[in-house]
Amino acid sequence: MGDEQQTPASPAPAPAPAPAPVAATSLGQGDEDHQAESDGAGATTTTAAGAGASTAAGASGEATKAGASKKQPVAIVFVGMAGSGKTTVAQRVSADLHQSNTPVYAMNLDPAVAKVPFGCNIDIRDTVNYKGVMKQYGLGPNGGIMTCLNLFATKFDQVMSLVEKRTDEIDYVLMDTPGQIEVFTWSASGAIITESLAATVPTVLAYVVDTPRTTNPVTFMSNMLYACSIMFKTKLPIVIVFNKTDVVSHEFAQEWMTDFEAFRDALEQHSEAHGEAYIEDLTRSMSLVLDKFYAGIRSCGVSAATGAGIESFYAAVEEARSEYDEFYRPEMERRRDEAKRLEEQHRQAAVARMRKNMKMDENIKTDVGSDAAA
Ligand SMILES: Nc1nc2c(ncn2[C@@H]2O[C@H](COP(=O)(O)OP(=O)(O)OP(=O)(O)O)[C@@H](O)[C@H]2O)c(=O)[nH]1
Ligand SMILES: [Mg+2]
Numbered sequence: 001m002g003d004e005q006q007t008p009a010s011p012a013p014a015p016a017p018a019p020a021p022v023a024a025t026s027l028g029q030g031d032e033d034h035q036a037e038s039d040g041a042g043a044t045t046t047t048a049a050g051a052g053a054s055t056a057a058g059a060s061g062e063a064t065k066a067g068a069s070k071k072q073p074v075a076i077v078f079v080g081m082a083g084s085g086k087t088t089v090a091q092r093v094s095a096d097l098h099q100s101n102t103p104v105y106a107m108n109l110d111p112a113v114a115k116v117p118f119g120c121n122i123d124i125r126d127t128v129n130y131k132g133v134m135k136q137y138g139l140g141p142n143g144g145i146m147t148c149l150n151l152f153a154t155k156f157d158q159v160m161s162l163v164e165k166r167t168d169e170i171d172y173v174l175m176d177t178p179g180q181i182e183v184f185t186w187s188a189s190g191a192i193i194t195e196s197l198a199a200t201v202p203t204v205l206a207y208v209v210d211t212p213r214t215t216n217p218v219t220f221m222s223n224m225l226y227a228c229s230i231m232f233k234t235k236l237p238i239v240i241v242f243n244k245t246d247v248v249s250h251e252f253a254q255e256w257m258t259d260f261e262a263f264r265d266a267l268e269q270h271s272e273a274h275g276e277a278y279i280e281d282l283t284r285s286m287s288l289v290l291d292k293f294y295a296g297i298r299s300c301g302v303s304a305a306t307g308a309g310i311e312s313f314y315a316a317v318e319e320a321r322s323e324y325d326e327f328y329r330p331e332m333e334r335r336r337d338e339a340k341r342l343e344e345q346h347r348q349a350a351v352a353r354m355r356k357n358m359k360m361d362e363n364i365k366t367d368v369g370s371d372a373a374a
Contacts, residue, residue, distance in 0.1 A: 075173035080208030088304035111148035153189035204320035237320035240299035250301030
């Protein structure tokens with residue numbers, strides 16, 4: 001939620017107040033990790049407010065201390081257009097998990113949000129002061145958010161070590177991101193944050209869509225292209241979360257994703273009504289391109305306001321986690337091995353260059369020799 005607070009999509013009723021997170025306690029009330037969370041990530045711009053940190057995860061951790069065979073937690077990063085409902089969906093999921101005593105570790109990465117409506121263990125606002133950063137660096141709202149994220153990214157290794165310490169006791173890591181989607185998804189700091197998270201625990205992206213605002217086929221296509229580009233950039237499994245289904249059902253969207261004819265008909269109707277033939281051509285070609293993308297992703301419809309459809313969200317996240325295990329993790333390990341191999345290659349090349357520069361004869365014996373016992 002940035003400075004430009006988005007108006008709700010539609011005649012959106014206020015979301016039903018989700019149950020309060022279990023045992024949210026403020027910083028410094030006996031949870032050492034929380035002290036560290038606030039202290040550890042301190043930057044020059046810190047407000048050291050400490051507010052907003054809660055022990056939501058730790059308090060309910062015992063519920064799933066399942067021992068050695070416990071599955072790793074899954075991290076869900078909420079992204080999506082401004083006002084699509086990222087924060088409200090995160091709030092709903094957090095409340096729902098707390099209600100079923102499922103331990104959660106929640107993070108807020110939106111420095112500009114006025115109030116975080118769920119108990120969070122890590123709050124970027126405890127580390128960087130958005131208004132202060134804007135003033136100090138003479139920035140506008142987006143530059144301010146970007147700089148706050150950059151400052152926070154420099155401390156993210158500390159955040160990850162806190163998460164790592166908790167992996168045995170938590171089942172979900174929830175991460176809410178700033179309203180201006182591009183600030184997170186196309187910035188170096190956003191990449192550092194998602195990559196660090198994905199290197200630590202299975203991570204999936206929840207791309208939240210404002211369903212009532214997506215009934216126009218051209219808007220729908222733009223939204224899907226954005227989701228597609230984020231997936232290709234991060235290479236992480238993605239779940240499309242059609243939100244606000246209390247206002248408009250998501251069925252039309254899922255139909256457009258699976259039935260090209262239906263989408264084409266909607267596009268023709270739209271084009272006739274608005275006389276935008278050039279957009280129709282472009283969108284039609286794009287939708288053919290997107291066919292492959294649709295085949296590989298999963299979607300669900302939820303209402304963060306009422307909680308409807310939340311089960312389908314968990315099911316989609318589980319599928320996405322399997323995809324992470326099957327494709328992302330091996331690919332990440334391959335890239336890591338490749339980076340090691342290249343590093344070794346560079347090292348050997350540097351040694352060879354040095355020998356050459358020193359005009360060392362290949363025959364000169366440079367072995368360290370055998371040890372004394374030999
Ligand atoms: N009717 C309805 N309204 C919703 C739902 N989810 C969110 N809203 C409303 O949509 C508006 C935006 O919700 P947020 O959760 O702040 O959206 P966001 O994506 O986090 O917004 P930014 O962080 O500013 O990008 C608020 O007025 C919410 O009350 C929903 O499921 N149904
Ligand atoms: Mg938000």
